[in-house]
Amino acid sequence: xxxxxxxxxxxxxxxxxxxxxxxxxxxxxxxxxxxxxxxxxxxxxxxxxxxxxxxxxxxxxxxxxxxxxxxxxxxxxxxxxxxxxxxxxxxxxxxxxxxxxxxxxxxxxxxxxxxxxx
Amino acid sequence: xxxxxxxxxxxxxxxxxxxxxxxxxxxxxxxxxxxxxxxxxxxxxxxxxxxxxxxxxxxxxxxxxxxxxxxxxxxxxxxxxxxxxxxxxxxxxxxxxxxxxxxxxxxxxxx
Numbered sequence: 001x002x003x004x005x006x007x008x009x010x011x012x013x014x015x016x017x018x019x020x021x022x023x024x025x026x027x028x029x030x031x032x033x034x035x036x037x038x039x040x041x042x043x044x045x046x047x048x049x050x051x052x053x054x055x056x057x058x059x060x061x062x063x064x065x066x067x068x069x070x071x072x073x074x075x076x077x078x079x080x081x082x083x084x085x086x087x088x089x090x091x092x093x094x095x096x097x098x099x100x101x102x103x104x105x106x107x108x109x110x111x112x113x114x115x116x117x118x
Numbered sequence: 119x120x121x122x123x124x125x126x127x128x129x130x131x132x133x134x135x136x137x138x139x140x141x142x143x144x145x146x147x148x149x150x151x152x153x154x155x156x157x158x159x160x161x162x163x164x165x166x167x168x169x170x171x172x173x174x175x176x177x178x179x180x181x182x183x184x185x186x187x188x189x190x191x192x193x194x195x196x197x198x199x200x201x202x203x204x205x206x207x208x209x210x211x212x213x214x215x216x217x218x219x220x221x222x223x224x225x226x227x228x229x
Contacts, residue, residue, distance in 0.1 A: 004161075032215065043207060043219045044162070093161065097215060105150040105211050109161040 002098045003027055006110035013084055014118055021079045021113045023094030029074035030096035034107060035067075038091040050077040084117040091115075120145040122210050124220030131198050132228050139223045141208035142190040148210040151191050152217070153182060156205045165206075166193070198227045 003026040013019050023033055031052045036044040048069055049057040056069035068080040077096075081088055091114050095107040121144040131137050141151075149170040154162035168175045168182045168191065175182050179198075184191040195202055205224050209217040 034216070043221045044217075046216060046218070049216060091159075105215055106152065106164060106167065107215075107217060109154075109163075111161045112159075114159075 002096075002106075002108040004030075004094065004096050004108050004110040006094055006113050008113060009111060010114045010116075012116045012118065015085055016083055018080055018082045019084055019115060021081075021092055021094075021115075023077045023079070023096070023110050025075045025096045025098070025108075028096075028098040028100065030077075031074060031099060033071060033077040033094055033096045035069060035077075035079050036093045036095070038093060038112075040091075044093060047079075081115065084115070086117045089115055089117045120148060120210055120212070120218040122208060122218050122220040124208055124223055126223060127221065128224045128226070130226045130228060133198060133200060135198055137193075137195045137198050137202070137225055137227075139193045139206055139208070139225070140190060141192070141210075141220045142188075143210040143218075144189065145210065145212060146189065147212045149213065150211040151182070151184060152209050152211070153180075153193050154207045154209065156207060156222075158205075162207060195225075198225075200227050200229050203227045 005024045007022045033050040035047045038044050047062045050069050050071040052071045058064045071077040091112050093112040094110045124141045152167035155165045156162040166180050179196045181194040205222045207222050208220040
């Protein structure tokens, strides 16, 4: 149980274009999902908290107009990187809580999406 | 806000020896402390967690200890094996369910 998927696993795009990343909870409903960014050999940095049916909560320093988050259903959250630039190249990982199973605090992570902006 | 420090950044041990990774946190309201293992290019996997009302938790070769007064917690891996080689992250969480991660420890178990 508590499986989280992400799509795509890898994406290469040109500078200035937008890229959408999907995060799905496959066998549970997730009212809350989280989006992280991880640069090479660094830690996971929380970007935003995605709440089903409401606006996402962004961490300090994260541009909400650049990183658009939509959580339209209990099993899907999307992150759109708008007008991507080379410095946005990173590993983007989502996670989800399963409020009905196990510890309330546990987050289950997706496999990540590696974004390369040329 | 919460800040989590993790040491050491790299750790090499001989197979069969023990490994200890330490984290300190700043927010006394933090009440949940998970540890994740991440292999290169893969998702973080939860290996053990502890709540603030518990001082120690063990699961086979892995144990975590928590000192609330000093605001630090540690991961202990005994009888290390080559497959334990990975990057380990600690995290701290308050009632908001947000995680603040430590900087990571690259563990290398030498055969």
